[in-house]
Amino acid sequence: MILVTGGLGFIGSHIALSLMAHGQEVIIVDNLSNATLQTLERLEYISGMYVPFVKIDIRNTPALNKVFEQYSVEAVIHTAGFKSIEESVLKPLEYYNDNVSCIMSLLRAMQRTGIRTLIHLSSLAVYGQSSLILTEDLPFNYSYPNPYVKSQQMTEEIIRDTALTDSEWKIAILRLCNIAGAFEHGVLGEFVA
Template sequence: MKKILVTGGLGFIGSHTVVELQEAGFEVVIIDNLLNSKIEVLDNIEKITSQKPEFFNLDLRNKKDVNHFFNTNLIDGIIHFAASKAVGESVEKPLEYYENNINSLVYLLQEMRDHNISNFIFSSSCTVYGQASELPITENSPVKPAESPYGNTKQIGEEIIKDTCKADHLNAIALRYFNPIGAHESIKIGELPLGVPQNLIPYITQTAAGIRKQLSVFGNDYNTPDGTAIRDYIHVVDLAKAHIAALQRLLDKKNNQKFEYFNVGTGKGSSVLEIIHAFENVTQQELNYQIVGRREGDVTAAYADTTKAQSELNWKTEKTLDEALKSAWEWQKRQS
């Protein structure tokens, strides 16, 4: 049984990926510093899979602790989620984002080199493309100057990994996510933002639940059919399964290059207003929202061409937008 380290494994995408890994027969070890997650997620993973992953409360910015972990644990591969991830917050706190997202990556890669671990999946982002000049976005779309420090940490992260692959035995795949939403069908794990949500769907569900008074729609003057920004919203379970496909590709040595990257999305863009109306329709909840000014760091539109992931990873999305929105609402109701 291959032993896989999942950093940030109690977070939103991490926890869903841990479930899929366990169900695919992998042994999982989680590292998480609980800054943006809750320890209760560990028990909920066990309730879904009947297996409790080994857990280490560890901050990857602490090089000594990272070194000690690898000296005392044998690992076959790593899926690296642990990072700060809010676009708006990164504009306000750039240094914190660079420290957290870059230092932790470097320390991990150093330990992989020193302990001869070669399989690495990196949690990247469609933000590496900036505002793409053509849609849908393919993997051949140019990586443009980042619109936010968060996006820049993903660009820099990919460059660091690519350089490491050239110099060492490392084989890596970067998955460039679009917008993950929804919750596991068991409704035992889902998106659990601490404090005010930075992403659209949890803000929608918290508004519908009465936790937030009003939803702000950032800008209605974009060059889109209804003036609001367009994103590609993918069910988090579909996204988690893409990590299993990418990991299996590396373990089976089917990668064509030492560093590869794939878009992970649905291939369809939805505007903010379309998401609001779809949520209202699927849940029968009326949302109180208002149009406000644009938010710094946001691009006009981004949605994926997923042809490469479908052909090379043999992966594609299975769940619908309505399913994702319904599960997000069920998850929110479970929190109150």
């Protein structure tokens, strides 16, 4: 079973749907700060399957531990977090608290339960203002003045440091850019008329 954090958000719901279409069992956790239960209904409608869902804030490590104990989770796809560059300038503490605390809690719960497979969805914004030529080993522009970007950079550094302490971790960081669109029938995702 694969746990999808932020699984009722735009990216998380599409990932969950794709996993189910490929025969994977998923469990979704989401605190509904940027999502609604209507998305869960749509996932079940499209897939024709029951989708286990737990409403929690993954910063609540004891609650997250219970999810890992209750379900046979083998891997995690982490899509939860705040994502607005503009809003982060107005609410920097909220962005640092949400994005950095989420990964800390998630990694602690995974470590405690022996789950060592993680896919973290990050952002191309981690490069800050860089050239158009981007590579995985390009250094981050840490002077880029934006709390969202800095919180994503910190998150990636925390993941890297954690992986260095235990060779059993299997981690991939995917850096995304400007995700948009909808499910082929318009039932899930953005609907543009």
